[in-house]
Amino acid sequence: MAEMIKLISGTANTDLTSRIASYLKMELCDVSVGRFSDGEIRVSINENIRGNDIFIVQPTFPPAENLLELLVLVDACYRASANRITAVIPYYGYARQDRKDQPRVPITAKLVANLIETAGTSRVLALELHAAQIQGFFDVQVDNLFATSVLLEYIRGRNLKDLTIVSPDVGGIKMGRAFAKRLNADLAIADKRRTGADASEVMNIIGEVKGSDIIILDDIISTAGTITTAAEALKAAGAGKIIAAATHPILSGNAIERLEKSCIEEVVVTNSIPLNGKEKCKKIKVVDVSALLGEAILRIHNDESISMLFI
Numbered sequence: 001m002a003e004m005i006k007l008i009s010g011t012a013n014t015d016l017t018s019r020i021a022s023y024l025k026m027e028l029c030d031v032s033v034g035r036f037s038d039g040e041i042r043v044s045i046n047e048n049i050r051g052n053d054i055f056i057v058q059p060t061f062p063p064a065e066n067l068l069e070l071l072v073l074v075d076a077c078y079r080a081s082a083n084r085i086t087a088v089i090p091y092y093g094y095a096r097q098d099r100k101d102q103p104r105v106p107i108t109a110k111l112v113a114n115l116i117e118t119a120g121t122s123r124v125l126a127l128e129l130h131a132a133q134i135q136g137f138f139d140v141q142v143d144n145l146f147a148t149s150v151l152l153e154y155i156r157g158r159n160l161k162d163l164t165i166v167s168p169d170v171g172g173i174k175m176g177r178a179f180a181k182r183l184n185a186d187l188a189i190a191d192k193r194r195t196g197a198d199a200s201e202v203m204n205i206i207g208e209v210k211g212s213d214i215i216i217l218d219d220i221i222s223t224a225g226t227i228t229t230a231a232e233a234l235k236a237a238g239a240g241k242i243i244a245a246a247t248h249p250i251l252s253g254n255a256i257e258r259l260e261k262s263c264i265e266e267v268v269v270t271n272s273i274p275l276n277g278k279e280k281c282k283k284i285k286v287v288d289v290s291a292l293l294g295e296a297i298l299r300i301h302n303d304e305s306i307s308m309l310f311i
C-alpha cells in the first residue's frame, strides 16, 4: 500500500503552505507549534503519522527561530515514526557563506545542512539555493527547483522591447544566460565589487545596454544595494525601462526605501518569504511558487521525475 502523504506547516510562511495544500487538494496535518513560557519552541503532532510520507514546509530566513522550528518539527516527525521526512525549504538561509573566502570565517551553508540532516531529515526540496553546490553539502538527496518558469511568465506579460538581461554579479551569469535564451534577449553583466558585508559598488557594465529595456536578475534581494547600484550604473549607460526580478525577497534594513527612491520601475519577487506588509510598496509584484512546489511534492511522493519542472 502506498504511504500516506502529509503536509506540515512551520510558522515561517503559513500562507505559502496553505496555497501548496490547496494545489495538492489536501488538508494540512494537525500540528501545534507554540512556545513554552521561556520562549523555547513547543511542537506537538496531533495525529498519527507512523509510516507516512511527510513534507514539512519552512523557509529558514531570519530569525534563526525559523531554522530551529524546522529542526524541532523534523525531530517530532522522526520520533513519531514517519517513514520519510522531506524538508521543503523555499528559502535556505545562511546560504551566502558557502565557502571560506577569508581566513577564520565559517561555512554556514554546510553547518545548516549538517543541522538539518542530523535532525532526521530524509531528503530536501529547495527553491533556488544561492549556490547549486550546496546540494552537495547534504548526504541526503536534494532537489533544487528554480523559480524561472514563474518569473518568466510575469516578464513575458510585460511586453518589453529590445530586452537585455543583466546579472548584477558574475555568480548570476548562468541564471541570466538561461533567462536571456528563453526571452531571446541579450545578456549584460554589472561588474560588482563588495565593499563590505552588506555593501557593494558597480565598477563597469559589461555589454551593450543603451536604449534597451532591462531585467536585473538576482536570486536574493536583501538590502537592495546590489540591484539599486546596478540600476544607477545601467541608467548612466543609457538603459531604458529597468525591472528587477529575484526569487527571494529578504528586503532587510532600508531596502524598501532604497527601492522606492531608485530608478527601478518594478521589482518582481516570489512568495518564498512572506512580505509582511512590504508588498504595500507599489513597485513590488509578487508571483506565486506554490504550484511549482506542490507539483514537485506530488512527484516526489509518487516517485516520478521532476525534471519537467526545470524549464
Ligand code: R5P
Pocket: 096, 168, 169, 171, 198, 200, 218, 219, 220, 221, 222, 223, 224, 225, 226, 227
Ligand atoms: C549575492 O551573491 C546575491 O546573489 C545577491 O546579489 C545579494 O545577496 C543581494 O544582497 P543585497 O540586496 O543586500 O545587495
